[in-house]
Every structure is written in C-alpha cells, then in structure tokens.
Amino acid sequence: MARVVVIGAGLGGLPAAYELRHRLPRHHQVTLISNQPKFTFVPSLPWVGLGLRSLSRIQLELAKIVPQHGIELILEAVTAIDPQAKQITLQDRTLDYDYVVIATGPELALDTLPGLGPEGGYTQSVCNPHHALLAHEAWERFLQDPGPMVVGATAGASCFGPAYEFAMLANHALRQKGLRDQVPITFVTSEPYAGHLGIGGMANSRWLIRAMMADRHVDVMDNVAISQIEPDMIHLADGRSLPFKYAMILPPFRGPRFLREAPGLTDAKGFIPVLPTYRHPEFDSVYSVGVITQLKPIEATPIPIGVPKVGQMTEEMVMAAAHNIALDLGVISGQPIKPTLQAICFADFGDSGALFLADPLLPDAAGHRRRAFTTKGIWVSWMKTAFEKYFMNKMRVGWTMPWFERAGLWAIGLPLVEPMAPSPEPIQAKG
Numbered sequence: 001m002a003r004v005v006v007i008g009a010g011l012g013g014l015p016a017a018y019e020l021r022h023r024l025p026r027h028h029q030v031t032l033i034s035n036q037p038k039f040t041f042v043p044s045l046p047w048v049g050l051g052l053r054s055l056s057r058i059q060l061e062l063a064k065i066v067p068q069h070g071i072e073l074i075l076e077a078v079t080a081i082d083p084q085a086k087q088i089t090l091q092d093r094t095l096d097y098d099y100v101v102i103a104t105g106p107e108l109a110l111d112t113l114p115g116l117g118p119e120g121g122y123t124q125s126v127c128n129p130h131h132a133l134l135a136h137e138a139w140e141r142f143l144q145d146p147g148p149m150v151v152g153a154t155a156g157a158s159c160f161g162p163a164y165e166f167a168m169l170a171n172h173a174l175r176q177k178g179l180r181d182q183v184p185i186t187f188v189t190s191e192p193y194a195g196h197l198g199i200g201g202m203a204n205s206r207w208l209i210r211a212m213m214a215d216r217h218v219d220v221m222d223n224v225a226i227s228q229i230e231p232d233m234i235h236l237a238d239g240r241s242l243p244f245k246y247a248m249i250l251p252p253f254r255g256p257r258f259l260r261e262a263p264g265l266t267d268a269k270g271f272i273p274v275l276p277t278y279r280h281p282e283f284d285s286v287y288s289v290g291v292i293t294q295l296k297p298i299e300a301t302p303i304p305i306g307v308p309k310v311g312q313m314t315e316e317m318v319m320a321a322a323h324n325i326a327l328d329l330g331v332i333s334g335q336p337i338k339p340t341l342q343a344i345c346f347a348d349f350g351d352s353g354a355l356f357l358a359d360p361l362l363p364d365a366a367g368h369r370r371r372a373f374t375t376k377g378i379w380v381s382w383m384k385t386a387f388e389k390y391f392m393n394k395m396r397v398g399w400t401m402p403w404f405e406r407a408g409l410w411a412i413g414l415p416l417v418e419p420m421a422p423s424p425e426p427i428q429a430k431g
Contacts, residue, residue: 115229158306172350
C-alpha cells in the first residue's frame with residue numbers, strides 16, 4: 001500500500017485528490033491536508049469583493065464532500081516538510097508519505113511593499129476569501145463617500161486578470177449606482193503594456209484591452225512600479241503620485257514558509273521546480289501543481305513580473321501528476337504524460353467580457369504560439385457564470401475532468417495532456 005498525500009485543497013489540491021482517487025485502487029491511501037475548512041472557487045472573488053456574489057455561493061465544506069469519496073481529510077496546517085525523509089509535520093504529529101502532491105497555492109508577499117494589503121496597509125486584495133470580504137466591507141464604505149479609485153498590480157505580480165476584472169466591474173457597478181462621474185478610475189500595472197498578462201504576444205489583447213478601458217474612461221498607466229503606499233496616496237517609482245479613496249492592488253506571490261524552509265525543495269521565492277512530468281527534479285516522491293509550481297518567464301520585462309498559472313493549466317498539471325504517480329506505482333502501463341499548458345481564461349467586465357486563449361501559454365524562443373487570440377462580448381460573462389456553477393458541481397460530486405469535458409476540449413484542439421517520447425536506450429560501453 002502506498003500513501004499519497006495532497007497538501008492544499010484549492011483549485012489544484014481538491015481536483016488532485018479526486019484524480020488520484022480515481023486513478024489508484026482503494027488499497028492505496030489518498031490523504032488531503034488543508035489549513036482551511038472550505039474549498040473556495042477563487043476566480044469568483046472579484047465578484048465577492050464588489051458585493052456581486054456571496055462568498056457562501058462559491059464555497060464548499062470539505063468535511064461534507066471529501067470523505068465520501070474515499071479520501072482521508074486532515075484539517076490542519078502543515079508546519080514543515082522533509083522531502084528526504086518523506087515526512088510532513090503538522091501541528092502535533094508527523095505523517096509519512098510515499099508520494100506528495102504540493103498544491104498549497106501562494107502566500108501573499110504583502111511585506112515587500114510599504115503600505116500594501118488590507119491588514120497592516122491601505123489597499124485591498126481579492127486573492128483569498130478573507131481579503132475579498134474585507135474588500136467588500138471597504139467597498140460599501142467607499143460607496144457612501146466616493147472619490148478616486150486605483151486598481152492594479154505591483155512589481156513581481158503574476159496574476160493580472162483579477163485586476164482587469166475588478167476595474168471593469170467597478171466601473172459597471174458605479175454606473176448602475178449613478179456614481180461613476182464621482183469616481184475617476186486609474187489602472188496601474190507593472191506589465192510592459194496593458195494586456196500583456198504576464199505572458200506577452202497575445203495577438204490583439206494589447207489593443208482590445210486598451211480600447212475597452214478607453215471606452216469606459218479608465219486611465220491606464222502601464223510599465224510602472226509602485227514604490228510606497230500611504231493612507232490616501234500611491235507613490236510610483238518614477239516620482240508620480242496617485243490619490244485614492246479605494247485601491248485594490250494585487251501583490252506578488254511566494255511559496256509558504258514551510259516550503260521555503262525545506263532545503264533544496266524550492267527556488268528563492270518558494271516556488272517548486274518541476275520536470276515536464278511535474279515531478280521535482282531532485283525528489284522523486286514530490287510532485288507539484290498549480291500556482292506553487294515554478295514557471296519561468298520567456299522574456300525579460302522592464303519591471304519584473306511573474307507568469308500566471310490559470311485554472312485550466314492547473315487541471316492539466318493535476319491530470320499529468322496523477323497519471324505519472326499511478327504509472328510509477330505500477331497501477332497503469334504506458335508512457336509518462338505532460339501538460340500541454342494551453343490556457344483559456346474568462347474575464348467578466350459587467351457589461352461585457354473578454355476571453356483569452358493561449359496555445360501554449362508561453363511562446364517559444366522566437367515568440368510564436370500555435371494559437372493566441374482575445375475576443376470580447378457579453379457572452380463571455382455568461383460563460384464565466386456558467387463555468388463557476390459547473391466547476392462547483394464537479395467538486396461536489398468528485399470529478400476532476402470528466403470524459404465529456406476532455407472530449408470537448410480535444411475537439412477544439414486543446415488536448416490538455418500529451419504523452420512524452422520514450423526515453424532513448426542507454427548506449428552500451430564497448431569493451
């Protein structure tokens with residue numbers, strides 16, 4: 001019997017536990033560890049921050065859904081991991097494992113910028129449920145006394161989509177309340193240009209995003225770094241300052257402390273390096289999926305930024321990691337597989353929306369992809385709402401990527417995973 005442990009129960013961890021349970025016979029144990037009692041559909045948090053969605057609608061009680069699928073659930077925080085000894089330390093005990101899938105998601109590096117963040121700072125965030133609720137409370141106060149609004153992302157940020165959504169949704173909500181003329185909105189981003197999204201070369205995204213923001217009278221300041229935040233003023237590294245009464249600024253990410261403190265496990269920021277199989281290059285028993293994986297930018301930008309790992313990519317990583325663990329355990333036969341890292345992203349702007357497709361996410365060294373386009377329309381907003389309901393239902397019933405979803409994506413040229421070429425036979429030494 002093997003014990004396979006998944007750390008984290010978010011968009012990567014909960015699907016990983018389900019996929020492993022589907023792949024492995026019941027005599028192999030699958031354990032899910034979470035420091036939170038609820039699963040949260042994180043892509044909907046911008047709606048929560050603006051009061052457009054209740055948090056309860058996008059959360060599920062793990063204790064009600066996980067054990068019924070034959071998965072052991074441990075609701076505790078991990079304090080340490082020893083990949084050499086294959087041990088995980090919890091608050092009052094230690095677990096041994098044969099394989100571990102690390103899917104913790106990121107830690108918010110709010111301390112990298114003075115004044116950043118809702119706790120100990122002056123800006124809001126929608127990167128986790130608690131911060132989304134604080135953002136909503138601040139939003140309700142702001143509506144009673146409106147003024148300048150700043151939305152954006154700091155240097156080192158990697159997930160820019162929620163910032164675009166928040167700015168556009170705020171514009172729409174303010175118009176509906178008759179307050180838009182009292183609220184100048186400025187979008188500030190460390191991307192080299194608006195619509196870069198941390199990946200670059202996204203065909204028409206640069207012009208489409210610019211045009212959509214101009215139509216909504218959202219001022220754009222791109223390729224800028226925030227140097228300091230005061231209670232009512234954001235200072236930029238180039239000397240300019242922006243007054244605000246409400247600011248939602250996305251922070252940089254890093255790995256949780258217990259990962260950063262494990263010798264040889266992560267890079268300097270706490271992200272986990274992986275092979276194409278999503279196995280760690282040094283520790284054969286360690287796999288990683290989701291935001292916590294290391295994914296290096298293909299290009300240097302004037303202001304350092306990270307690479308996003310969107311939900312579809314995370315599901316691809318989950319499928320690959322579970323398959324390769326099953327292969328290693330001898331449960332299945334065949335070749336290892338790897339994720340294709342193709343990405344589809346829906347962004348709701350209230351009165352419209354934008355769909356981004358990058359195939360693959362990162363271009364090759366010459367800057368080329370097989371496909372890359374951005375399109376817009378109110379139908380995108382409808383699709384995001386429909387996908388939220390679909391994904392929540394998948395998590396309720398224990399699906400990761402059912403056959404009909406895989407078939408539909410394959411039919412439009414998005415196969416999600418692909419087999420790796422067989423390893424060449426070793427060259428025999430001549431005597």
